[in-house]
Structures are given as C-alpha cells and as structure tokens.
Amino acid sequence: MTASYTLEELNRETTFGAAGQEVDDREIRIIDMSHFESRREEIREQLWQAATETGFFQLSQHGISQTDIEAAFSESERFFNLPDSIKGQYPRPKGINAGWESRSQIRPSTGTKDQKESYQITQYHMDNLWPTEEELPDFQANTLAFEKQCWDLGMKVLSCFAEKLGFDTDFFRQAHDPHQTDYQSTLRLLHYYPTKGVTEQGNIWRAGAHTDFDCLTLLFQHEGHGGLQVCPGEEAESQRWTNIPPRGDVITCNIGDMLMRWSDDQLKSNLHRVRQPRIDEYCGSRHSIAFFCQANKSQIIQGPNKRYHAIRADDFLNQRIQANFVDNK
Ligand SMILES: O=C(O)CCC(=O)C(=O)O
Numbered sequence: 638m639t640a641s642y643t644l645e646e647l648n649r650e651t652t653f654g655a656a657g658q659e660v661d662d663r664e665i666r667i668i669d670m671s672h673f674e675s676r677r678e679e680i681r682e683q684l685w686q687a688a689t690e691t692g693f694f695q696l697s698q699h700g701i702s703q704t705d706i707e708a709a710f711s712e713s714e715r716f717f718n719l720p721d722s723i724k725g726q727y728p729r730p731k732g733i734n735a736g737w738e739s740r741s742q743i744r745p746s747t748g749t750k751d752q753k754e755s756y757q758i759t760q761y762h763m764d765n766l767w768p769t770e771e772e773l774p775d776f777q778a779n780t781l782a783f784e785k786q787c788w789d790l791g792m793k794v795l796s797c798f799a800e801k802l803g804f805d806t807d808f809f810r811q812a813h814d815p816h817q818t819d820y821q822s823t824l825r826l827l828h829y830y831p832t833k834g835v836t837e838q839g840n841i842w843r844a845g846a847h848t849d850f851d852c853l854t855l856l857f858q859h860e861g862h863g864g865l866q867v868c869p870g871e872e873a874e875s876q877r878w879t880n881i882p883p884r885g886d887v888i889t890c891n892i893g894d895m896l897m898r899w900s901d902d903q904l905k906s907n908l909h910r911v912r913q914p915r916i917d918e919y920c921g922s923r924h925s926i927a928f929f930c931q932a933n934k935s936q937i938i939q940g941p942n943k944r945y946h947a948i949r950a951d952d953f954l955n956q957r958i959q960a961n962f963v964d965n966k
C-alpha cells in the first residue's frame with residue numbers, strides 16, 4: 638500500500654514494512670535512575686547520549702514499584718477480559734486517542750491491521766468511555782493513579798532533555814501540564830491476541846513497524862511476552878532489527894517524532910514493531926502498557942534552531958492519528 642502524506646515522517650514510514658533481519662549486536666543501554674536529583678548531571682548525560690544515538694534506552698531503579706506495575710497489568714487484564722459487548726460500549730471516538738479499539742489500527746508501513754486490541758486513557762476525553770464501577774470496580778481510580786506515576790517519571794526524563802536543548806528545566810513539564818484541559822498524554826493498555834504462531838514472518842504483525850507520534854514513550858513489557866524489536870531510525874534502510882527481551886524490572890523508552898522535531902532532529906525517534914511469535918515460542922496473549930508523553934494541544938512545537946516550521950501539537954498529532962486508523966479519522 639503506497640499512500641502519500643503531508644508529513645515527511647509518514648512518507649518515511651511507508652518504506653519499512655518488510656520482515657528484514659534479526660540481529661543482536663546492538664547495545665541496549667540501561668540507565669539507572671536511582672537518586673535522580675543528586676545524580677542529575679550524570680543521568681542527563683547518559684540519557685542524552687542514548688537518545689541522540691539510537692533514541693532508545695531502558696530505565697532501571699526508576700521509582701515505580703514492581704507491585705504497582707503488576708497491579709497495572711492486572712487492571713489491563715481485567716478490562717480486556719470483559720466481553721466485547723461491554724468493551725464495545727466504550728469505543729474509541731473518531732480522531733481521538735481514547736477508549737477501546739480492536740484490530741482497527743493499520744500502520745502506514747504494512748497496510749495490514751495490527752493483531753491487537755487497546756484501551757486508551759486520555760484525561761479530559763473520557764466522557765462515557767470508562768467502564769462502570771459495577772463492571773470494573775476501582776478501574777478508573779487505579780489506572781489514573783498509575784498514569785500519574787508514569788507522567789512523573791516521563792517528566793523527569795524530559796527535564797534532562799530540556800536542559801540539554803537550552804530550555805528551562807521545567808519546559809516540557811509545563812508543555813505537558815495535566816491541569817490544563819488540552820492535556821493529551823495517553824496511557825495505553827495493549828492486548829495482542831493469542832495466535833497459532835508463524836513459521837515465517839509474513840505481512841501480518843502484532844504491531845507493524847512505526848515510530849511513535851509523541852515526545853517520549855515509556856513502555857512496560859510483561860515478563861515472558863516477547864516480540865518487541867527496534868531499529869534505530871537512521872538505520873531504517875538496513876532493516877536490521879534487535880529483539881528487546883521482556884524484562885519486568887526495566888522500562889523501555891523511546892523518543893517519538895514530536896520530540897525529534899522539537900529538538901531539530903538531535904533526539905532520534907526510534908523505529909519499532911512487535912512481530913508474531915514463531916510456532917515454537919509462547920503464542921498466548923501478549924500484554925504491554927505504554928505511556929505516551931504528548932505535549933498539550935496548544936503547545937507550539939519548534940526547536941531551538943528552528944529547523945522546521947512551527948506547528949501546534951494537536952495539528953501534528955491529528956495528522957498521525959488520521960493516517961493510522963481504519964476509519965481514517
Ligand atoms: O506493545 C509493545 O511492545 C509496543 C507497543 C507500541 O509500540 C505502541 O503502542 O506504540
């Protein structure tokens with residue numbers, strides 16, 4: 638499928654849908670976030686190096702407890718275990734990153750539907766999209782508490798990038814202010830459907846190759862649920878993909894297109910995908926959770942060197958959402 642898009646980021650995405658090659662010669666940098674304030678300078682340099690080289694890294698000692706992460710996965714499983722007839726009452730509204738969708742996301746890279754269902758939580762867009770307390774007691778309170786923890790951690794990481802870019806330390810914290818009603822950061826619960834597995838990867842993917850739309854993604858992988866692969870954006874033509882083993886104690890992070898643009902391309906938006914398991918691998922349900930730090934709608938995105946024209950964060954995001962969903966809105 639060769640569609641043509643206004644955003645350069647999208648045209649690039651149409652070119653990397655093939656299976657490519659699996660390699661293990663890339664270093665996956667793990668950054669220890671403990672004692673963040675007293676180690677800020679050291680952590681800032683490590684984050685900057687990883688984010689400017691591959692746009693991809695993992696955080697350890699990040700401050701979100703294992704208990705809270707496991708509880709978030711339990712909430713996710715409780716939601717996805719609801720019958721489709723109930724989940725279907727909370728459908729993703731057109732053009733908005735909120736609510737439930739199933740097999741509706743088509744990546745520009747593959748032209749085929751991701752084999753997954755997902756539930757998006759974007760505050761201020763959740764009218765009529767929360768399951769009732771009878772259906773899922775405490776689900777709303779528990780997932781929002783987790784969302785808050787993700788936001789705090791995301792802002793810590795972004796504060797380091799702000800300093801390196803010559804902005805105030807709090808620049809991105811203010812740009813992602815959850816108290817403003819144009820807040821649009823999103824917690825996404827993901828469930829990839831069980832499958833029979835494949836002997837060879839064809840054009841059906843759990844999640845087709847893509848870069849994220851946002852500034853920064855925090856991805857929680859579930860122990861034992863593999864399949865995530867990355868390829869640094871600037872190496873996209875090589876189609877060499879590195880497996881990311883699913884470790885529950887680290888948070889996998891990647892830079893998204895919004896921050897790549899905001900940094901005049903210094904920070905690299907990272908290409909990734911989730912492949913189908915092979916028949917000899919675990920083929921059951923795969924769960925993961927992503928938190929997308931997406932600047933508030935009215936924020937103007939333009940880097941310190943003005944490499945790109947200024948664009949509002951909502952205009953930027955809308956173009957990506959429109960290109961990604963079956964209903965094209
Ligand atoms: O589930 C995963 O491991 C990756 C999810 C992802 O890349 C996304 O939702 O943007």
Ligand SMILES: [Fe+2]
Pocket residue numbers: 847848849909
């Ligand atoms: Fe992604």
